Amino acid sequence: MHMNFKVLVTATELATEGLVLLEQAGAKVIYMQEPESTHELSLILASQAVDAIIARTVTISAEAMAKSCTLKVISKHGVGFNNIDVAAATALGIPVFFTPGVNAASVAEMTIGLLLAAARRISWMDKEVHAGRWSRLQHGIELQGKTIGLVGLGQVGRRVALVCQALGMRVLAFSPSLKTSPLHGVELCASLAQLLQTSDVLSLHLPLTAQNKNLLGAAQFALMPRGAILINTARGELVNEVALAEALQTGQLFAAGIDTTVQEPLPDGSALRGLQNLVITPHVAASTPAALAGMASGAARNLLDFLRGQSMQHAACANRQVLR
Ligand SMILES: NC(=O)C1=CN([C@@H]2O[C@H](COP(=O)(O)OP(=O)(O)OC[C@H]3O[C@@H](n4cnc5c(N)ncnc54)[C@H](OP(=O)(O)O)[C@@H]3O)[C@@H](O)[C@H]2O)C=CC1
Numbered sequence: 333m334h335m336n337f338k339v340l341v342t343a344t345e346l347a348t349e350g351l352v353l354l355e356q357a358g359a360k361v362i363y364m365q366e367p368e369s370t371h372e373l374s375l376i377l378a379s380q381a382v383d384a385i386i387a388r389t390v391t392i393s394a395e396a397m398a399k400s401c402t403l404k405v406i407s408k409h410g411v412g413f414n415n416i417d418v419a420a421a422t423a424l425g426i427p428v429f430f431t432p433g434v435n436a437a438s439v440a441e442m443t444i445g446l447l448l449a450a451a452r453r454i455s456w457m458d459k460e461v462h463a464g465r466w467s468r469l470q471h472g473i474e475l476q477g478k479t480i481g482l483v484g485l486g487q488v489g490r491r492v493a494l495v496c497q498a499l500g501m502r503v504l505a506f507s508p509s510l511k512t513s514p515l516h517g518v519e520l521c522a523s524l525a526q527l528l529q530t531s532d533v534l535s536l537h538l539p540l541t542a543q544n545k546n547l548l549g550a551a552q553f554a555l556m557p558r559g560a561i562l563i564n565t566a567r568g569e570l571v572n573e574v575a576l577a578e579a580l581q582t583g584q585l586f587a588a589g590i591d592t593t594v595q596e597p598l599p600d601g602s603a604l605r606g607l608q609n610l611v612i613t614p615h616v617a618a619s620t621p622a623a624l625a626g627m628a629s630g631a632a633r634n635l636l637d638f639l640r641g642q643s644m645q646h647a648a649c650a651n652r653q654v655l656r
């Protein structure tokens with residue numbers, strides 16, 4: 333069915349695999365010039381008849397949604413929909429769809445990359461050698477025989493668990509809704525505190541919600557064995573960044589590897605800037621061609637199916653009640 337409608341992508345581009353689906357359906361696709369600008373988002377929604385948003389990382393607030401009289405559906409390009417005010421969308425009868433699983437392999441691979449880079453000080457040594465210094469005294473640590481604690485054991489966490497087992501690590505996990513472990517050899521902890529106390533490495537793989545903002549701060553780092561490693565490819569706001577910087581400076585943490593920060597892009601005055609034992613990437617864990625294709629086509633398909641009035645029974649929806 334050919335339709336006449338407008339889709340706003342909150343980025344400067346969309347992978348061809350999604351774009352083709354939209355264009356074949358007759359959509360006019362528009363983009364943002366500054367993908368992190370809430371101001372630009374509001375301006376577009378106020379001035380153009382947008383029917384659907386494909387949401388990347390910019391905040392989609394109640395105020396922004398209220399600017400539009402035509403918005404019918406929000407389709408998250410990815411998994412973590414914490415940047416979307418789902419309660420406000422629900423009040424307006426707007427469903428929020430997302431695309432579980434399609435980026436999990438890429439995110440798990442980045443998690444392992446950050447873990448190895450942090451444990452073996454790879455990024456720091458690389459900079460040293462490029463700068464003409466042959467520094468061989470910064471010993472990294474071996475992971476075999478160490479314990480990794482996973483907070484969240486969903487699509488990403490499970491993949492990370494399997495690779496860590498192959499590295500010879502003991503794998504523990506905390507996920508409140510799990511009563512039995514879904515993976516052979518992965519032991520469940522009864523509480524986050526228990527996980528923290530027993531983990532040489534902690535890796536975050538849970539969604540950000542209003543309840544778990546600042547899940548990790550000074551008190552939680554103090555519970556961990558001295559010299560532990562933190563990996564965060566989930567969301568920056570799960571971690572108090574000032575406490576993280578201090579733990580890295582005092583040696584309470586040996587190193588950290590993070591792909592997400594509280595504010596993105598990382599602001600000039602951030603406590604995290606310049607720390608030698610911090611490996612940091614700009615929220616790109618899911619930015620491989622394979623994952624981008626999966627997210628773009630999944631997000632496009634979700635909004636098209638919804639606008640065509642098809643059954644959304646099998647689609648992942650953050651506010652399924654509006655579909656009834
Ligand atoms: N850096 C990046 O580019 C990317 C980041 N992400 C982030 O990673 C997160 C995980 O992704 P993914 O594995 O695909 O998501 P999943 O939904 O598959 O897994 C999340 C898991 O976390 C569990 N969980 C929920 N609340 C808690 C809690 N308080 N403590 C411990 N576990 C909890 C969930 O359990 P239950 O379902 O029972 O509630 C679920 O098993 C996403 O929410 C997203 O924020 C994801 C993709 C890309």
Ligand SMILES: O=C(O)C(=O)CO
Pocket residue numbers: 409410411412413435615618
């Ligand atoms: O899928 C997600 O949650 C992402 O962060 C993708 O960038």
